[in-house]
Amino acid sequence: MAKITLKINGQEVQVEEGATILEAANQAGVYIPTLCYHPYLPLEEACRICVVEDVRRGWSTLVAACVFPVREGMVIETDSEKVQESRKTILELLLSDHPNECMTCQATGQCELQDLAYRYRVRPDIYTGERHRLPVDSDPNPYLHIDMNKCVLCRRCIRACHEIQGADI
């Protein structure tokens, strides 16, 4: 398969044609945060936390790295001010209808969303959406703990049950 050469944060990277920006970044050891993405699942593009800056001559645009394919000569910035601001806003919107205690929740250290909230210094109350009051642990399965109040609709768990376990209802 043909090879594509692009630059990620100034570093030249060569990947197979058809690869996504996220795959190219992973190959180059460059971190891009993800929530809805999982390598074993079909692409969903639900959360947009993987945005990166696609820099072109005289202008740039934000694209979702998990779905956007690489192009020859592409210039990508994964940690620019524009990218950081965008990820922060995305997180603040995701948390707008989330339980208020995200920053101090008991999941400390075991929650990708909370890790990102700290990383991007989100202001948890900047947008005030409706706070849900759904029953916790309503699923009788003893191996699952489900709190839909904290769901960010990335659909990763749903797709894992459907695509990998074949265990959706």
Ligand code: FES
């Ligand atoms: S990880 Fe790319 S859109 Fe969710």
